[in-house]
Amino acid sequence: MGMNSVKDWKIGTKIGAGFGFILLLMLLVMGIYHTTVVNVVGSYDDLIANDIAIGRLAGDIHVGMLECRRNEKDFLLRQDKKYLDQLTENSNKVVEYAQTLRNLAVANGYEDIKASAEQIIAKITTYRETFARVVDSSEKMGLDHLSGYQGVFGKAAREMEKDLREHAVDDLYLNLLMLRRWEKDYLRTGSRNYQKLLIDTIAAYRNLLAVSPCEPTAKKTQEEAILRYEDAVTALIANYADQGKKQALYEEMRKEAHIIEEAIKSVLIPEVRPLLLELRRLEKNYLLRHDPEESRQVREAMQRLVHQVNGAGISEEHVGAVLARLTEYEQAFDGLVGAYGAMTTDIEQMREVVHQVEPAIASIGALAEEHVNARAGETDRRAAARSKLSLLLGLLSVTLGSVFAVVLVRAITRPLNRAVDFSAKIAEGDLTHSLDIRQQDEVGVLAATLNNMAATLAQMIRKISDSVSTISASSAEMASVSDQMASGSETAVVKSNAVASAAEEMNQNMISVASAMDQASTNVATVAASVEEMNVSIAGIVQNAEKGKVVAERTVAQAQQTSEQVNQLGRDAEEINDVTETIKAISDKTNLLALNATIEAARAGDAGKGFAVVANEIKELAQQTADATGDIARKLMGIQKATIHTVSDISGIANAIGEMNNFISIISDAVDQQNAATAEITENITQAAQGLKEINTNTSQTAQAAALVAKDIADVRDTANETSNSGAQVQQSANELSQMAEQLKQMVQRFRV
Amino acid sequence: MQQAGGKSHRADVTRRFAIFFIDETQLGVDIARVQEINEEPAVTKVPLARDYVRGIMNLRGQIITIIDLRRKMGFTGTALREDKPGLVIVNWNGEQVGLLFDRIGEVIEAAATDIEGAPANICGTRGEFFQGVLTTGKQRIVALLDIDVVLADG
Structure with missing residues (x-):
């Protein structure tokens, strides 16, 4: 019953209660931690405060003692009574510090420090009394040499x-x-x-x-x-x-x-x-x-x-x-x-007291430190214990929180999962199931609503299924009817198209023929006129060709004669060249002889002088001869070269004339043949012109008739096309309707009612 | 004999030289040393002779050595050989020696003052082959051969 009552809580209440519980536990853990931290911090503050206070007091006592010792020395050195007052004041201060220290020690329960402080107080009192006696002795002795x-x-x-x-x-x-x-x-x-x-x-x-x-x-x-x-x-x-x-x-x-x-x-x-x-x-x-x-x-x-x-x-x-x-x-x-002597004894006693006080002061610091360490250790142990406790509590709260979270999640998710499965079945079209969740929370309400929805859907789908069957049958019928209509009108279109294109083609052909005929008549007339002119020209050419032939033959004969003569000239020139070579040789020899003669003449000395002149003359002559011969040879060389050129030029001319002669003969023959052909052409053209005129007239009439036929056929075709288009549209609509009915049927079939 | 002859010529105001060519270089030989000038001779080759020795020939019953002056004097390049080569026969150490050259020139007279000292090198030949250089009026430069030196190291 208790479980049931929890189930009936609102989800918000469930979550709120769970988190509240865990937060309370957490708060507890935090509280413990806080207390621990505060305690530890407080303890440390106390520690630090006591430590500082004790240390400072020990220092003050030490300083006070030093002051007293200084006053003592000053007095012994200067024998002035004012130092007694100062020492009294300083020693009172030391006693005061020691009292404070004692109280602090009692408050903290430091027995040993308390003992040290009390010892200091007692010794300082002794010290002060002793010093008073010293002063007294000094006074008796005389503070100066007059008293x-x-x-x-x-x-x-x-x-x-x-x-x-x-x-x-x-x-x-x-x-x-x-x-x-x-x-x-x-x-x-x-x-x-x-x-x-x-x-x-x-x-x-x-x-x-x-x-x-x-x-x-x-x-x-x-x-x-x-x-x-x-x-x-x-x-x-x-x-x-x-x-x-x-x-x-x-x-x-x-x-x-x-x-x-x-x-x-x-x-x-x-x-x-x-x-x-x-x-x-x-x-x-x-x-x-x-x-x-x-x-x-x-x-x-x-x-x-x-x-x-x-x-x-x-x-x-x-x-x-x-x-x-x-x-x-x-x-x-x-x-x-x-x-x-008395004074010396007192001073000795005073020193003894001081030497007892000083270690006591020194010990206070060490004792204080010991106590601090002890208390710090205690605080640490306490803090650790608290920390452990709070850690355990924290673990407990985490465990409880986890268990609670699992229970809560399961309480919410299990019925929700069932609802999800149920709605998945509805999505698949299975409307035969119903959801059994008896809970008073949001999930229970969701389950009841889902059950209602499934029942309503099943009823609606049964009605839709009936309507769809009726639509499907009607649309199939309509489609077959329109299909027949479309095929009939398509046949009509195809046939009228064939007729139209044939008529169009014929019409085009007629127009082409007519224009071709016009062109042909014009051309024939032009040809006839040209042939007439050609006839006259050809007669002129024949005459001139005959004359050219005669002249060319004469020229060839003359060129051959000239060539012969020039060749003879070349041969003569070569003979002359031989002669000049001989003359050159002779003149060279003569030159050499003249040179040798000059040498001989020179060797003969004065006797050869006349001979030398003659030899020189000969040499000059030989030189001139050689020069002249050289000139002749060069000129002959020129003549020979010219001769060779001339011969080749003439033979070139003769050849050209021969070729020309041949061409003239060929032209003459061709012109004769052309003459005959031209006459025939003229006659044929005249006949053709006549025929063409007749054809022209007939073609024009045919073309007009073909154009009329083509126009009628085009009308027929347009009408058939419209019919065909309408049928196709009807058929398309019927098909679409049929498809839609089919789809609807399939969809409805998916539901199991 | 020839030394004396050379001296008597040097004393004269003018000297004569037979001019001939190797390439375009004009070489002059004192006419007193020249026996005669001849055309290309019929030479008989002498085996194992030095490369500048063309061979020997018979000149009117006397056997003379033919020296190729181009090779002997170390002229570089090949001869043009447009004309027939010439041969000048000179007296040397009491015998006659034929010197082959490219082309015959002429005999010229020159004042002793026109002759200058030879430069160290003329057309790639050794300077000591020349007695001097003769400059004629037509800007021609004739190198005057010292036959004794040319033939000495043969």
Whole structure:
């Protein structure tokens, strides 16, 4: 029943339902594909965004760290507190980046990156605190040489140096000793030289004392004493000769000198200046390099200085002051060394922290890449699975679509094919079948309509078949009747044609005969007149021919005689030629002889001269003879040639005349015969002319009669022709009708009703 | 003898020459060297002789050699032979030799000044055969034979 209900659907509904189903499946496949692609693209976008963000944050942290390190170095180098602020700021930034990184890692579930970020935060905090301590230490130490331990130390060093300088009076003592020497020398010798040295040395001492850093009390004592000493010396010089005064004054001098010496010795610490210089030099070395070895050297130098102070014979009061200064200096130095040590430790710790942070930063990049790869792999696997699913669905939809297409095509084409077969049978003329398709769709309607059409056609063809039989019989009858009529009229035409052509021919012949007769009469008259004229001419010719014959015979005889004479002349000329040959030979010989004679004469010399003349004459003569003979010979040759020509010409003439004579005889005979014939012709022509006239008259009458006959026959023929044409037309129509009836019959017979 | 004779002639103002023809070339022989001039002789052929030796003849009891001047001097072409060939008998080395030529001419007198040096070649013959060339008034050119040279290499 379900199948039947599908059959009853309209074709459009069937196709629509099928395609709709397949399109729905396709839509499903497309939906799955779309979701997959969106997922994959989204995953990749996330990946790219996270990767970029993590990479960028790692870079920022790295840069921030570098900034911090730079600030640290700047501070250590320049001891400026502003770098502490900068470092704090930068390290805060790094902590901020690390926080962001940590959050990102937590969001993506990257535990290891999160750990790295937290480590970075902790270490950076430590680093910042340590640096703060370093700064603190530096501050304690003194950011410049006037503050902190440095300031204290510097001050102690300066005061110590100032105090010690007051005890560095070696030069004064040396000068005093020199003064005492010159004093003794002068006193002993009284020489002016020593006197001058003494006075000069006193001046030098005073000058030296004026600029000396000597302790003020001692210095004052010395100044007063040296003045008194100088006075004493001046007095001594004045009273040198007075032995009593001299002694007194000398005692005074010694007393003053002693006062000076005591004053010096109360403050003099020998060699204190180089020791101080060495201490300060070593101290600078330490301050420059902070080497523990150098701090030890500083302490040693200090010990040496203390030892020197203690060893000097100066007053207890002075010793105490100097040593107090030295102790102050030492304490300041110790504070400096201690602060520096603490700072160094802090810096070391700071470096350690930095070295822990840097690998953590570096590791973040690698970790991020690992995660990216892992997630990309996951996305690929998911995309592949979805792709497989949608491919399966696609295959399913194609299979279902194909099955449906086959069912649909068969549902439509099978009944249609049956309808086609049925209509093919109708086309062949078989109307006995009917179509059995029980369907409610378009094909069912087509089948019902075809069945109706076949029934109606069968009925119509039965009626046509009856009518055609009747027409066929009638047209056959009509054709046979008209056939008979046509053959009768054709016979009439043929016969009348024969008569007409015979009459026409006769008429033509008559006309020809008549015209020929006219021409003949005219010609005969012309001939008769000509024959008359000819008769007269022929008589003249006969007479002249006779005369010509006589003259010709006479001429021939004369020509023969002339020929004979000329031949004789030729023979004579040949004889003369023989003679001239002989004469030529003789003259040649004579010439030769004359030549030889000339030669002989020449050989004879003067005696032969006369003979030579004669020989020459002979030669000349012989030459002339030869020339003349040559002339004669040439002329004779001419005569002979002329003779031969003449003989041949004459014989030619004789022959011509002979031939002429013959011709004249022939003409004469012919004319005689012609004369007789002409007479006969004349008579016959006259008779012929007469006969011709009669024939002419008869021919004209006959011709007129023949023309009348011909005209009547032509009328008869035309009538018969018309009859024949009409019969033929009738017959043709009957035949055509018969053929049409036949065709119709055949066509109708093709149908099986 | 003949050298002396030649010199005495050269001293004279005029010289005489017997003229004869080979083809149209006029050849002259000093008349002093000429014994006589004759017509074509009856020659007896001599076997194995050189091609320019026609043969020998008997001249009034004396046997003389006949030289065909045309061949001897290397004239090219064939003779026209319109006239009978002539024979000039000359004295050479104390004997007489006959020279055959085409046609007899005449005896002419010529001033020594009219004689010019021979060109290297005259009508295909060797120049050394000629003593000189004589130009006469009628524009005729006569080649003067040096008999001694002509007969020398025989």
